[in-house]
Structures are given as C-alpha cells and as structure tokens.
Amino acid sequence: MSTVIEQLVEARLVAAAPRVPTISATLQYDPRDPFAVRITFPAPATLEGVEVCWTFARELLAAGLERTEGQGDVRVRPYGFGRTVLEFHAPEGAAVVHLHSTDVRSFLDAAESLVPTGLEYLRLDIDRGLAELMRDPL
Template sequence: MSSVIEQSVQARMVASAPRMETLPAVLSYDRRNPFAVRMVFPAPATLEDTEVSWEFSRELLTTGVDSPAGQGDVRVRPYGFQRTVLEFHAPEGIAMVHVRTEELQLFLQRAQELVPVGDEHRYLDLDGGLTDLLGGAC
C-alpha cells in the first residue's frame, strides 16, 4: 500500500467578479507526515505563474467540512449543502476557493483508511526528525 494519497479536485476561485473561475488542484496526504494535508495549485492557476502549495492540518479540514474552523492562514467552513470554502490568507491577500464537500469527504475517508485518526503518532519518525533538526548530529 502506498504511503501517499493524492486526489485531484476542481476548486472554484471566489473573486469580486460574479463568475467563478474553475481551478485544478491536488489534495495530498502522506502518512510520513500524518497530521498534515497539502493542497497544491499548479502554476497556470496562480497570479505569479508558479506552483502554490498550502499545508494545513487534517483535523482542520475534517472539522471545517461541518462547521467553521481555523483562525490562522488557512480557514475552512461549509457553504450550503454541497460546497466547502477554503480561505488561504497570505501577505499578498486572501484567496477563497469552493470545493465540492463530497470530494473532500472522499479524500478524508481515504486518509482515514491510511492512518486512522488517533493513530498518527505511530507514523511519526521522531528520530529522523531530531536528526534533521540537529543537522545530523544524532
């Protein structure tokens, strides 16, 4: 079994114009980093024409599908019955995208099958992390 889950999703960028632009994005979950989820937007979908990646907690996404969650750079909340809003706060501004809730729930289910909630600590490489932190001194 692979240690990484990737799932393509269609995100809709919320802008001041009434039309929302559809953006491809990829959600990924790696059991070697069991508390985190990553969402990547490809270069053509960004203003800077470079790939943009946001990493945030799996718990934030899980909670945000059902009720507003987050106070920092990433915030998640339900929008109606079929969509979830993800807000990405950066010094340059705020990007808001809508994603189908069903797609997020499928992704979270797959992550749960790979690493059950509550078992994340079993997948942490604490020795490797300390070695990296100390510059290989361990």
C-alpha cells in the same frame, strides 16, 4: 514504502487573481507527515504564475466540513449544500476556494484508511526528526 493519496478536485476560485473561475487542484495526504494535508494549485491560478502548495492540518479540513474552523492563514467552513470553502491568507492577498464536500469527504476517508485519526503519532519518525534538529548547520 509509503502510499501517498492524491486526488484531483474541482476548485472554484472566488477571490483570486488572475481570475480563473474553475480549476483542477490536487489534494494530497502522505502518511510520512500524518497530521498534514496539502492542496496544490496549478500555475495559471496563481499570482506568480507558478504552482502553489498549501500545507495545513488534516484535522482542520475534517472539522471545516461541519463548522467554521481556523484562525490563521488557512480557514475552512461549510457553505450551503454540498460545498466546503477554503480561505488562504498570505501577505500577497487572499484566495477563497469552493470545493465539493463529497470530494473532500472522499479524500479524508482515503486518508483515514491509511492512518486512522488519533493514531497519527504511530507514523512519526521521532529519531529522524531529532537528528534533523540536532544536525549542525553548514
């Protein structure tokens, strides 16, 4: 059995539609996918009116606390005193979200206590991954 970390965070939406100034988003870390973190936004904060989950590198989130990081669909950077900015880019548009840096650090510390940075590879199930790749399509 694997412990999954879920932490509610207050997210301030800067560029999104429909316009919802502050929402509760959920940060998630699952040691079965040790390199990744997820953030889930509730339905009222999305264009489609359905819950949306973004998955990206734990390393990206950690580095983004200190400096601008990311070149693709997800970018992270510090902002002023005590804020971390996450930018999400999709064909439908972009969203800019501010989180409290203390919340992000707390979440990353909890993830670090489960799977220390640099030891993620020990959690990978290589046999299962290879079996999924080799499986015949139906």
